[in-house]
Each structure stands twice: as C-alpha cells, then as structure tokens.
Amino acid sequence: MAPPEHPFPVSELDQRVRSHSVNYKEKSRKLPQDFDLKRDCELMELVQYSCTTVKQQYERALASETGSTRMECFPIVRLFRKCVQGGKVFHVETTAWEGQHAWKPPANPQPTLQSEAKPPEGESSENVLTTYWSSLWPKK
Template sequence: MTPPCRTFTSATLESEIQTDDTGRKRKLDRGQKDIDLSQCVLMGMLQYECKIDEPEKRNSPVLCWPVQRWFRRCQDKKGSFMVETTDWEKRSQSDEATA
C-alpha cells in the first residue's frame, strides 16, 4: 500500500512544496530561502483513459484517449522529491499567454 499523499490546489502548489510531509519547512542548499518550482526538472508521463462504448455488449469497441500528466522533481537537503504539476503547468502557460 502506498503512503498517504497530501493534496492541494495548483494555486497553492508553490507555497505547499516549501514544507515537507510533516509540515516542517524544507531545508535547502546554498542559502536558498525557497524552492523555485519553475527551476525543478520537468518530467512528463502519457497515460490513457479508456471507456467501453457499450459495456453490456460482448464485442463493444473500447475508446481510449491520451492524458498528459506533468511532474517536477525538486531537491532539498534530504534529497529529491516529486510533485505532480499538471494543472500548475496549464496555469503557468495561460499566465504567460496573457502577459
């Protein structure tokens, strides 16, 4: 069984990653005050969401479509940690487009 994961909105993501799972402020190298999420390594994963068109029929077609998910790998003194940033990436792109 996987350990429990904290969840929060993309609007609070940048402030939430400043603390670890216990709620303590993350310790950083080189005198950094906060983690800059945009500087963390961007990683992607493509998954598929599928649906059986007519589940009651034996040979019903299965419809699938891609779902792109984004993650950032960040670093603190304890090592690296990952956070899903799919919604945050979309928000950042729309903010840049309107600027």
C-alpha cells in the same frame, strides 16, 4: 499504499512545496529562500491511459446503429517536477499548475455570483476538464 494527501488550491503550490509529510507528520524542506520550482527542477511528463470498460462498450454498442464494441482509450498527461536539493530528490506534480490545462488566476478578483458570471465569447460555460473527465466516467 501512498499516504493520504490533503487537497489545496493550485495557487498555493509554491508555498506547499516547502513542506512534506513523513509518517503523517508535516516536515519542512530546507530549501533556499530563492528556490523556484520552474527554474530549479526538471520538468517530466507521464502519460497514462483511461480506457472504456466492458460495460461502457456494451452500452455504446446498444446505443449505436452499427453495434460496434470497440474499446477506446484516452491519454491523460500528467506533469511533474523532479527536484534535487541537498542531495535529496523529491517530485512535485504540477499538472494543474502548468501545461495545456493550467489553472490561471482570475482576471477580475471581484467575487461574482454564479448567475452573473458569463463565459468569454466563443467558450462554453462548462469546464473543459469536467467535460473530459465526465466522458471517461459517465454518471450511472
């Protein structure tokens, strides 16, 4: 089993790559000052699939007019960077940092209340990833 990882904001990825956990202790990586994750590490892609469960198929069959129980699978693309520094190889997942659904810093750094925030014209207020994930694992 993989050791537990602590979540952190995607904006901190550049700083967090400079350390790692060994036996639940934080250790620093000896990286050059000018180390750049995008420039110095090879981009790799992993595609995983999430498929509907038997229970979800049954529920969809009851709800549909045709009674179809077809299994559906959805691709989940994950991006990684393979880095080689000092003869050691390490991998960093960068899915939320780059690619199609990359996090972008807010254009307006001023804090706003949720009720005042309006989505850009033509976009839904619901997060695209939230919609995607909820379609895979609907609430019970």
